[in-house]
Amino acid sequence: MRTQPIDQAAAALDAETKAAVYDGSKVGHEKRTKVLFDHYADPNRLRALAGEIKQHVVENLDTYLPALEAKLQENGVKVHWASTAAAACEAVHGIMKGTGATKLVKAKTMVSEEIELEGYLKDRGIESLETDLGEFIVQLDHDHPSHIIKPIMHKNRRQIARTFEKNGLGAYNDEPGVITQRARQYLRHRYLEADVALTGANFVVAESGRVVVVTNEGNSRFCLAATRCHIVLVGIEKILPRDRDLGLFLNLLARSGTAQQLTVYNEFVSGPRGRGQPDGPEEMHVVFVDNGRTDVLASECRDILRCIRCGACLNVCPVYRQAGGHAYRSVYPGPVGAVLSPLLLGKRFPEKADLPKASSLCGACNEVCPVNIPIPDLLLRLRDRAHREGIPSPGTPPMGAWAILATQPVAWRAALAAGRIMNVLPTGLIPVPALRAWESQRVLPPWRGGEFRKWLKMRRQ
Amino acid sequence: MLTDGRTPLSGKRVQLMATCLCDAFHADAAKATVEVLERLGCEVVFPEGQTCCGQPAFNGGDWTASRKVVRHAVRTFESDDPVVVPSGSCAAMLFHGAKLEFEHEPDLGEVVALGRKTWELGDFIVNGLGVRSWPGRFDASIALHRSCHTRGTGSSDAVALLLGSIAGVRMVEFGEGEQCCGFGGTFSVAFPHISGAMGSLKLDHVRAANPDVLVSGDMGCLMHLGGIANKAGKPIRTMHFAQILRDAAAGLP
Numbered sequence: 001m002r003t004q005p006i007d008q009a010a011a012a013l014d015a016e017t018k019a020a021v022y023d024g025s026k027v028g029h030e031k032r033t034k035v036l037f038d039h040y041a042d043p044n045r046l047r048a049l050a051g052e053i054k055q056h057v058v059e060n061l062d063t064y065l066p067a068l069e070a071k072l073q074e075n076g077v078k079v080h081w082a083s084t085a086a087a088a089c090e091a092v093h094g095i096m097k098g099t100g101a102t103k104l105v106k107a108k109t110m111v112s113e114e115i116e117l118e119g120y121l122k123d124r125g126i127e128s129l130e131t132d133l134g135e136f137i138v139q140l141d142h143d144h145p146s147h148i149i150k151p152i153m154h155k156n157r158r159q160i161a162r163t164f165e166k167n168g169l170g171a172y173n174d175e176p177g178v179i180t181q182r183a184r185q186y187l188r189h190r191y192l193e194a195d196v197a198l199t200g201a202n203f204v205v206a207e208s209g210r211v212v213v214v215t216n217e218g219n220s221r222f223c224l225a226a227t228r229c230h231i232v233l234v235g236i237e238k239i240l241p242r243d244r245d246l247g248l249f250l251n252l253l254a255r256s257g258t259a260q261q262l263t264v265y266n267e268f269v270s271g272p273r274g275r276g277q278p279d280g281p282e283e284m285h286v287v288f289v290d291n292g293r294t295d296v297l298a299s300e301c302r303d304i305l306r307c308i309r310c311g312a313c314l315n316v317c318p319v320y321r322q323a324g325g326h327a328y329r330s331v332y333p334g335p336v337g338a339v340l341s342p343l344l345l346g347k348r349f350p351e352k353a354d355l356p357k358a359s360s361l362c363g364a365c366n367e368v369c370p371v372n373i374p375i376p377d378l379l380l381r382l383r384d385r386a387h388r389e390g391i392p393s394p395g396t397p398p399m400g401a402w403a404i405l406a407t408q409p410v411a412w413r414a415a416l417a418a419g420r421i422m423n424v425l426p427t428g429l430i431p432v433p434a435l436r437a438w439e440s441q442r443v444l445p446p447w448r449g450g451e452f453r454k455w456l457k458m459r460r461q
Numbered sequence: 462m463l464t465d466g467r468t469p470l471s472g473k474r475v476q477l478m479a480t481c482l483c484d485a486f487h488a489d490a491a492k493a494t495v496e497v498l499e500r501l502g503c504e505v506v507f508p509e510g511q512t513c514c515g516q517p518a519f520n521g522g523d524w525t526a527s528r529k530v531v532r533h534a535v536r537t538f539e540s541d542d543p544v545v546v547p548s549g550s551c552a553a554m555l556f557h558g559a560k561l562e563f564e565h566e567p568d569l570g571e572v573v574a575l576g577r578k579t580w581e582l583g584d585f586i587v588n589g590l591g592v593r594s595w596p597g598r599f600d601a602s603i604a605l606h607r608s609c610h611t612r613g614t615g616s617s618d619a620v621a622l623l624l625g626s627i628a629g630v631r632m633v634e635f636g637e638g639e640q641c642c643g644f645g646g647t648f649s650v651a652f653p654h655i656s657g658a659m660g661s662l663k664l665d666h667v668r669a670a671n672p673d674v675l676v677s678g679d680m681g682c683l684m685h686l687g688g689i690a691n692k693a694g695k696p697i698r699t700m701h702f703a704q705i706l707r708d709a710a711a712g713l714p
Contacts, residue, residue, distance in 0.1 A: 003651060003653055003654065004651050004652055006652070006655070007651070007652040007653065007654050007655050008654075010652075010658070011654040074624060095645065180570055210580045211647070221636060266485060272677070305522045316639075317639050318640050318643065318659045318662075319652070319655055319659075320656075322654075322655045322658050322659065323655060342512050344667075355649075357522075357651060357652075358650075358652065358655075359645070359648070360609070360641045360643060360644065360645025360648045360652075360656070361466075361520060361609070361645060361646075361648070362609035362612075362639070362640075362641030362645070363609055363610070363612045363613070364609070364639060364641065366612075366613060367613075377561055379563060380519070380520070380522075380558070380562075381561070383520070383521070383522030384562070386522055387521075387523050387524070388521035390606060393521075393522065393651070394519050394651070395650060395651030395652070395653075396522065396647050396650075396651045397517075397519065397647060397650065398523075399518035399521055399523040399526040399527070400524070401522075402513075402517065402518065403518060403523075403527070403529045403530055403698075404530075404534065405512070405525035406481075406512040406513045406515070406530045406534040407512070407529050407530060407532075409509065409510040409511075409512065410623065411539075412512045416484060416485060419485060433650075434647075434650040437649075437650035437653045438649065438650055438653075438656075438688075439650075440653050441653050441654075441656065441657030441660070441689060441692065442657070442660075442684075442685060442686070442688025442689050442691070442692050443688045443691040444486075445486050445487070445684060445687070445688070445690045446486070447486065447488055448485065448487070448488040449484065449485045449486075451486075451488035452479055452484060452488040452491040452492060453507075453509075454483070455488065455492055456492075456495065456507055459495075
């Protein structure tokens with residue numbers, strides 16, 4: 001019996017990881033819901049409004065992007081455009097080469113994972129160090145993040161303590177406070193040694209050119225404190241029209257992502273160090289990354305570009321909770337990833353065409369999304385696309401014969417009667433894979449095909 | 462709400478869509494639906510040509526096959542009378558899903574019209590007919606599983622209101638009520654491990670609340686959950702809410 005890759009991954013997931021993912025996402029969702037409904041009479045109206053603003057941006061990227069470029073340049077920022085992952089890596093490398101830099105400190109950015117920047121730079125003799133605690137642990141383990149905002153959702157503290165011990169960061173100790181202190185001690189002087197700081201951007205505001213970066217550890221501030229050059233790596237869709245939109249978006253992002261009123265550190269960077277400013281990088285670059293996003297924009301799933309990467313849809317998703325992030329084989333896992341990851345592949349869509357199948361279409365993701373993305377509808381569109389492109393879908397029963405039956409009432413009624421054979425035949429002998437798959441988990445109730453119709457006829461007489 | 466823009470009700474004649482699951486497996490839930498609607502004074506018409514709402518193929522990704530079945534439903538339920546469905550899932554297929562797959566089709570208008578006259582049973586009784594309480598008696602504690610395809614509609618609250626109004630009924634809450642049971646149509650066979658694990662988790666929560674009956678407005682969820690419980694050798698009593706309404710009012714004039 002063939003089942004879907006994500007189902008196999010869930011079945012193979014060890015109990016310790018499964019528990020870590022399940023507990024982490026469940027707690028994240030419950031706190032998020034409490035804080036939103038405690039603080040707002042109707043958070044769903046805020047979600048709808050934020051969704052409309054982001055959809056407006058997505059629909060008008062062609063005017064917002066040039067306007068933003070002009071504003072950034074006016075602010076003294078150098079703007080780079082990267083159409084592919086390779087071009088984005090080259091842009092970062094080019095900037096560093098130009099200043100003779102060899103050491104990079106990084107605040108958390110999913111785009112850098114997406115373009116596989118670390119390996120690219122390493123091959124060219126440049127060391128890049130993750131400074132977000134979760135990403136730092138991922139880097140020590142040569143692992144990948146399993147969650148958009150909690151990259152080590154899949155690890156527990158004992159595993160982390162073992163990683164620290166193995167990497168010479170002190171004897172085994174799984175106290176979170178001790179782990180954090182050790183990471184801090186290790187990272188502090190690295191900030192001073194680095195030449196360049198690389199951050200992502202949660203938002204870039206079109207009217208002001210403000211780059212907004214939020215963290216809970218203050219690591220992006222440390223990154224910017226001693227370096228000469230600041231590189232911002234950001235997807236082309238991360239734009240907000242006006243500064244005042246930040247009031248809505250920062251409030252929704254923090255509550256949806258980490259159940260906070262506000263993320264602890266909110267930085268608004270308007271350009272490189274200005275005259276009269278005592279510190280901060282002298283140079284600032286923004287690298288806008290396309291890497292498949294304009295293809296998404298041209299598709300029927302462009303709504304997914306509203307995403308502000310809060311992770312709420314991962315936390316609430318029952319499939320994510322069972323399978324964990326790595327099952328999605330993508331930088332972006334969970335419901336948002338199931339839409340975005342195959343689309344970002346462009347022509348290589350078939351490689352991840354199974355991801356949109358990994359949903360019971362329960363709609364919980366849509367209900368929690370701070371920008372109200374109709375994720376189930378988008379998953380369905382991609383299922384249709386995969387089918388039209390003839391991409392095989394293991395475990396999904398073929399529907400042709402069913403459609404013929406279901407459009408021929410006489411044949412339908414005959415099938416209802418014929419199905420009674422299931423009540424006498426051991427179902428194990430019926431060679432229908434879907435039935436086998438059903439019975440691997442459940443018992444089928446007795447077949448009562450036609451019984452209701454007969455009853456109704458009697459009642460009417 | 463997903464059900465906004467629905468055609469206002471006039472008259473009390475309704476078309477019953479029994480759903481393929483009730484047609485094949487859960488005859489009693491369909492019978493109960495008829496009896497409940499008749500108790501409310503409705504004239505229940507059952508178009509004999511009906512088959513399925515088209516959702517299995519829609520969710521499975523075969524929209525060409527699904528559209529054929531939806532077109533058949535449009536023809537079968539051609540009368541202007543409201544279509545009442547004892548399933549939140551099949552109802553949502555008609556007022557939401559079908560619109561999506563007909564977006565670029567010339568007959569989108571007819572599909573939208575079918576959606577606008579389609580009601581999930583509980584929503585129809587409470588928000589359509591304005592019924593706020595149910596007569597009779599049913600002595601049981603009830604855990605209500607709010608099926609996912611009633612999100613964004615008035616169905617689950619309507620069902621909770623009706624059940625809670627019955628003398629003898631005690632509604633019990635259980636943990637993580639907003640989580641899916643794991644059925645998901647073709648998902649249940651393409652992702653058997655995840656689907657089964659989701660169902661077992663739901664059952665654990667339900668059992669912890671120790672209800673006499675697990676109730677839902679969707680036989681898909683109940684077939685899946687009941688099937689897991691039976692397979693594990695720990696059967697659980699499941700009923701469609703229409704069965705509760707019928708049984709509560711049994712013997713009343």
